[in-house]
Amino acid sequence: MDRQRLSRIFHVVQHLAAHGPGTVTEIAAALDAPLSSTHDLLKAMVDAGLLHLTDRRYGIGPLAIRSAMVVMDSIAVNRLARRHLEALVEAIGFDVYLATRSGSRVIYVSRFAGRQRVNLDLELGRSLLLHSTAVGKLFAAFDRNVYQAMMAKPRPAITSTTRTSPADLDRDLASIRNKRFSVSRGESIQGIVGLATPVFGPDGALAAAVHVSALRAALSQHLTSVVRRMTATSHAIENDLAEPADTVSA
Numbered sequence: 001m002d003r004q005r006l007s008r009i010f011h012v013v014q015h016l017a018a019h020g021p022g023t024v025t026e027i028a029a030a031l032d033a034p035l036s037s038t039h040d041l042l043k044a045m046v047d048a049g050l051l052h053l054t055d056r057r058y059g060i061g062p063l064a065i066r067s068a069m070v071v072m073d074s075i076a077v078n079r080l081a082r083r084h085l086e087a088l089v090e091a092i093g094f095d096v097y098l099a100t101r102s103g104s105r106v107i108y109v110s111r112f113a114g115r116q117r118v119n120l121d122l123e124l125g126r127s128l129l130l131h132s133t134a135v136g137k138l139f140a141a142f143d144r145n146v147y148q149a150m151m152a153k154p155r156p157a158i159t160s161t162t163r164t165s166p167a168d169l170d171r172d173l174a175s176i177r178n179k180r181f182s183v184s185r186g187e188s189i190q191g192i193v194g195l196a197t198p199v200f201g202p203d204g205a206l207a208a209a210v211h212v213s214a215l216r217a218a219l220s221q222h223l224t225s226v227v228r229r230m231t232a233t234s235h236a237i238e239n240d241l242a243e244p245a246d247t248v249s250a
Helices: 003-019 024-031 035-048 062-092 134-142 144-152 166-179 223-242 244-249
Strands: 051-054 057-060 095-102 105-112 182-185 192-200 206-215
Touching: 003 024, 003 035, 003 057, 024 035, 035 051, 035 057, 062 095, 062 105, 062 206, 062 223, 095 134, 105 134, 134 144, 134 166, 134 182, 134 192, 134 206, 144 166, 192 223, 206 223
Parallel strands: none
Antiparallel strands: 051 057, 095 105, 095 206, 182 192, 192 206
């Protein structure tokens, strides 16, 4: 898809969101675009679920609405979590991340550097490996879409400790659901331990994950206490998600 066509898709969605449903003639005029190409674009967007067509008027479709909700939820979690994650970094000294889901992808959306830095290039916005990371397995444990994506994709052995078989991964995920935290012991990078605790939204679905990365030697003596603090942080974020108005006014 060329850049101009992609830009027009966003312009259509923005126009309909601002002005409500419209005919192809109205939309073409608003976009200052030819009627024939606008009609073709709108038909393709209807087929994709981005728009719906009722009585010759086009409106925002279910896929566009779901995508907007995911984006807004991610922004809300990121904003509300900041002060809690900063407090967690101050308490434990290790690098802290916040991860969220986008479709069947899991990405880091924020990072807070600790005092005991780990030289890792964990890029914000980049899809995480699902089968070998603490965050990826946490989401797979609590989100059916992520689980199916993990099992459908290739699962290479990144290190000697990476789990790749469905049986091994299913055992890991059952343990994560039982203990309510996830651990990756050198499964993505030798010598690095990843920890993840769940943040559930008011609807009970997994909204985000608090993640900590550290050298195994530095974390081995403190793993239990770090997980305890991470869990408390997750609960604090959940409380803010449940009552955001109180958080803003405080």
